[in-house]
Amino acid sequence: MTPTADTLHGRFLEHAAKTPDAPAVFSDAGVLTYGELDRQSALLAERLVAEGARAGVAVGICVERTPSLLVGILGILRSGACYLPLDPKYPDERLRFMVEDSGTRLLLTSVASRDRCPQGPTVLVLGDAAGTAGGPGGTDRPVATVPGDSAYLIYTSGSTGRPKGVPIRHSSCAAMLSEADRIFAECDLSGVAAVSSVCFDLAVMEIFAPLSRGGGVVLLESAVHLPESPHLNRVTHLNTVPSVMASLLDAGGVPPGLRSVVLGGETVRRRLVDRVYDGTEVERVFNGYGPTEGTVFCTFKLVARGEPGEPSIGTPSSTARLYVLDEKLRPLTEGEAGELYLGGAGLARGYLNRPRLTAERFVPDPHLVGERMYRTGDIARFVPGGELEFVGRADHQVKVRGYRIELEEAEAWLSGCPEVREAAVSVRAADGQQDAGSLVAYVVPHDGRGGESADRGPWLDSALQSRITDRLNGALPDYMVPETVVFLAALPVSPNGKLDRAALPEPPTPDAPTAVEAAGTPTEVALVELWAEILDRAPQTIGVRDAFYDLGGNSLLLVRLAKRMGQRFGRRVGVSDLFRFRDIASLGTWLDTEEQGATPDAITEARRRATARRSVVRGRGRPSGG
Template identity: 65%
Template sequence: MTETLHSEFIAQAVKNPDATAVYSDAGVLTYGELNERSRELAERLLADGAGPGVPVGICVERTPDLLVAVLAALRTGSCYLPLDPNYPADRLAFMVQDSGTRLLLTTPASRASCPPGPTVVVLGGTTATEPGAEPVAVVPEDTAYVIYTSGSTGTPKGVAVRHAGAVAMLAEMDRVLEGCDLSGVSAASSVCFDLSVMEVFNALCRGGAVVLVESAVHLTESRYADRITHLSVVPSVMNGLLDAGALPPNVRSIVFGGEALRRKLADRAYRETGATRVFNAYGPTEGTVFCSFGLVPENGTDEPTIGPPTTTDLVYVLDDGLRPLPAGESGELYLGGVGLAHGYVNRPGTTAERFVPDPFRDGERMYRTGDVVRFTEDGELRFLGRSDHQVKLRGYRIELEEVEARLTGCPEVREAAAAVRGNRLVGYVVPAGEGAPQDGPRLDPALQGAITGRLAAEVPDYLVPATLVFLPALPLGPGGKLDRDALPEPPAAGTDGPRSAAGTPTEVALAEIWGELLDLDPSGIDVQSAFYDLGGDSLLLIRLARLMTRRFDRRVRVPDLFSFRDIASLARWLDDDSGATPEVVESARQRAGARRAALRGRGAGR
């Protein structure tokens, strides 16, 4: 059998059909069951037109059906296109149209989220077929999946990744993670984030179990959290989990990625968890998940590097003339080797710009990452920053220009800029018409709600600013260009305008908790303001749930806090001894999709 992203899973299923492959609150599947269900679905997809070179959209919620769908698409020779049902309809429609997807897998629960156009196959209606050999031969150069990343022009780009690169990535993980307990691998990243490939297939291709959860924020909500032995996580998410004491109890190895890792956090991971090995990984989607991967030594004193280059990737640190730089000198990082993606879907110009001829290997290409690094004397890579305006936030790669393009596309906005402040994406807006402030930065909850409401219907939540700061004009440098360093810190929320003060004892208690978490004066908190409007985020929600559970002697889960967005509704819920859901919550739940723009952090969860 040709070695592909999924071939080792099939071998494991034949060898150990009764072993558990997937733990999920929505169901548990053995290797044999996952193998058979994906085989049956693959037969059905072939009859509907799937095959080599044909993209198959996967619009499925985070249940075992998601893995059934991904494996079925791969078994037909198709590449899979992940479509998160929580993404805005316009974003999903663009990804389907741009990629040429004509066949889409979904479930009854996610059917309404599917964009129009493709032929839709709904899971659950497969017909049993006789077991047989794999119906389609797949070669290493075939595309395994297409993942869309943020684009600097405001348009996302689809990265086409080869089976060969994915197989090499898994082989490199075998080498780096040798001796780690992979019996329970957490899968908390969105399927639209390439870390999910490492999480899912590192387990399924090596005989371990995938512990499928909604996101890293929901780790402790899973009834199978104690089965997690290996965790991949974004540093900012890990900080929140540690602050809340919300790590699964049996984690023995941790892989950080997606953001800069600091020594302080690595030390906390060793000290406050049962992990005996902590790793730091780096890599863009264009290089198949990661291109450097290294152990962070315990009790070290230096800031962690991003590890040595993998043995399967070619890594160059070059100057502006594409000349190699010695250790200690900084330059741009370029990637080559088996992990290099095909390029961008339907973007020949952008592909040619970023995938350039490799001057050291005739006929080969290398990818210019835009990241500035240097080699250490020990042969490891130290990340220094970006050469453009791309940032990483909760593991997601964000082009600030895309956020700015989306903001200026709103009728309420004349000019816009974006920046990251702490763990928040902040938008800076000069309002259109007469709405611009006359002096200094200000907040405007009503105007922010109108603008972010538009964005939430157009882009994934990680591209929607958590805070909008309204300015009379954007700061400009001497050359007339935006001076990003001069963008101000957001003003404190809730300091102006009329407020609804806490009245009932429960509201007062909640205001005290919110004040503690958000570093605000409890007496100044408006009970009608949403948690995220006051500076909260998905990481703080974990701690909020824990503090409320202890304070009110009633179990409060993170999903409850997605439904009750302000102190007033939370207090009514807590005061309802029957536990019944008040009508106001039903209304809040209907708005939850848009409101999660600032509440849900995946990045681990992507």
């Protein structure tokens, strides 16, 4: 039985049958056609069925961002199973929990990511004969897929300290894709940049919206790698967070053929929209909103050129029911702020293995008998014209550079560190945008080094912070690890004895260190000057062995640094080069090396260190959806 348009992948199969020679995936490895993607995923599906894949079964996929990732996802869907995305850069503890909690017994990977896979499931390696060929005699065939089957299972941050799985049905995905057709009817989807981690549901739209329309997926490591992609000129459509879009504009890294942009995950400001229209050839800018539990998005706003005022999050999609309700679930009038509730075709069933949490968040819809609605935890209001204005959160969930984070989960892991007696986590704004800032941890240390007086102000301790964050890096994704740890004698509390988050102090200004090893060559001196300008530091505080991200950098700033270095040294410098050479000494050696094929010892060592730490940089600045 061939999947229909009511499944996530059915329309891809229709295009593969009609136009097998059309390009489907553009990547650093080359171009994969619809026919090749169809053939490879079909062979893989047969093998998966032979290994026990079927409807209701989660199959993990732990693969780096190559065409094999898309082959694997499509192969899992065609086997009738749902895919569980596992980012190879996630900590072992996180991957192990997701596999065990989901009951995954079968896992796809690649040679490069094989050692990142948790123990337990049967592992098939893509590229191996056993991982791409059909079953014995080729007799196994993918089972039929029906709209009510789960298509994917994505884990989101959880307030209990454990992530929670959200299974999404094929019917919900099909409704989302149909709505995307309507919203993007006038947009060119021949080259959609796929920049979000598959562990975030925005990746579903990035991959399947173009494949459902015969378009192409431009597969990239992240949005900050756009300027150096060999397929930059093919990119026509981009989904990203405002902070990344601003960095691309700053660096002149917007693809020349880009014609439509979807911004989301952070507050979208009018000044950024104006910059996009005024500084590029983009014809349409959208503001999108939606939780994972509602299948990617539930509102969209086409932010017109020259439109006054700050953008709203738009009107409900045709597949969603949205209510603004008070604490008694009564509708509020236009202009009144209340909690936003979501229902409709995109609504998830609930959380995997979390019946109590499901009952709390997925409640009966009093406005429609027999239906349910999801408590988003977002505060919003309807404004004239039926549009929604986002006001804030009702709980302690935040979004930082597009990542959805439950502060309680980060706090739970912090409190489990032996160095920590009490902990709280907050977001400190950047450029006036609370959700474009960074995570800050507030810790009362176990050894009581707050001094004898509880009135002692906040302080920093780089050695103690390093021990704490090293522990967190072993359990949490990079984007959930606080960038700064502030130490307190006691956490501030309200009169009723609860944590007073509003009273958490601003982090102290770190003491400016003296450079341990100063710049010695003209190239190193120039690099120090560039770093100092971008990081807003005094040049004398930057040593040639300091790492960019250890001085407060992130991958968004690396985009600007790459552009400035290209201008200063008159040669092409990419973000990937800055991932490889993380300090000034190795960068200077690379820039001064006349024979580009040569690999001095300093550069070899820099590459080794960068490989071990590069995920830290990427996690701090790379958006992947919500």
